[in-house]
Amino acid sequence: QLKEREKDLWKFGVRSNGGGFYAHSPDENIQFRLLGYAQAVGTLVNDDFVNSFGSGDVRVRRARVGWYFLLNKKYELFIEYDGVPTTGNLVEARLDITWMGGDLRMGAGKMVVPLSEEGWRSSRNYDTIERFIALNSAYGLPAEDTQIGVMFHGQILENNKLTWYVGAWNGN
Numbered sequence: 341q342l343k344e345r346e347k348d349l350w351k352f353g354v355r356s357n358g359g360g361f362y363a364h365s366p367d368e369n370i371q372f373r374l375l376g377y378a379q380a381v382g383t384l385v386n387d388d389f390v391n392s393f394g395s396g397d398v399r400v401r402r403a404r405v406g407w408y409f410l411l412n413k414k415y416e417l418f419i420e421y422d423g424v425p426t427t428g429n430l431v432e433a434r435l436d437i438t439w440m441g442g443d444l445r446m447g448a449g450k451m452v453v454p455l456s457e458e459g460w461r462s463s464r465n466y467d468t469i470e471r472f473i474a475l476n477s478a479y480g481l482p483a484e485d486t487q488i489g490v491m492f493h494g495q496i497l498e499n500n501k502l503t504w505y506v507g508a509w510n511g512n
Contacts, residue, residue, distance in 0.1 A: 375406035
């Protein structure tokens with residue numbers, strides 16, 4: 341009887357490996373996740389070093405909170421904000437619609453432009469807090485790899501072996 345009752349209740353919990361807090365409707369047609377992370381960088385310099393500008397520094401590189409909503413396993417809304425005081429800004433705010441079981445998608449809003457596999461992946465999925473140095477030099481400011489626009493994307497072969505993107509962005 342308990343299992344019968346539980347199948348009609350909302351599910352709440354925490355996903356492992358940085359998946360955040362979640363809430364799902366009984367039929368999982370409504371899903372919500374609250375995500376967040378912070379990344380700090382510390383520097384320690386020997387005071388005897390002639391060219392040092394102090395003995396050390398600690399700063400917060402990223403302090404992000406994100407909200408993810410999924411409706412009917414077809415409509416996704418994702419909003420992520422970086423709250424670092426000096427560079428705090430809206431990182432992403434996009435709406436995605438999926439067709440054909442997720443093989444075809446359309447997104448609109450402020451989103452990551454897929455210039456590289458590394459740029460597409462969130463920094464929360466890296467072992468270090470920095471991306472490849474060449475990519476960082478291309479994107480000198482926080483969230484500069486995101487643009488406002490619309491994008492169609494999908495996969496051609498199974499297991500995401502071949503993925504395609506067509507989009508129009510603001511170009512800033």
